[in-house]
Amino acid sequence: MSYEVRAKEGESVTFSAKYRSAAWARDSVSWSTLRFLERGPLVRLVERAGLKVVGQYGDWDGSLVGDGSPEIVLVTSP
Known part of the structure; x- marks a missing residue:
């Protein structure tokens, strides 16, 4: 398997994974x-x-x- 980043825009990354x-x-x-x-934004979301x-x-x-x-690993409860 290999990855290739295709685009970065703000907080988003588009990539392909080839198997x-x-x-x-x-x-x-x-x-x-x-x-x-x-x-911070992740916790608020x-x-x-x-x-x-x-x-x-x-x-x-x-x-x-x-x-x-x-x-960032969050543990949550209802």
Whole structure:
């Protein structure tokens, strides 16, 4: 599998993912556009949806969230 960024506009990134297998007659390509938010706007969006943020992490290993965190992982409850 390989990725190629096709466009960046504001908070959005459009990219393609190419999947290849020797067992397939041809490659498969998937296109996606993702919106990347900073922590503050993300928390506000989740709260507007009616959820309560009960935990915040900077990666899937449970590390603290901060400016250099590779991820924003929110734990929510109704």
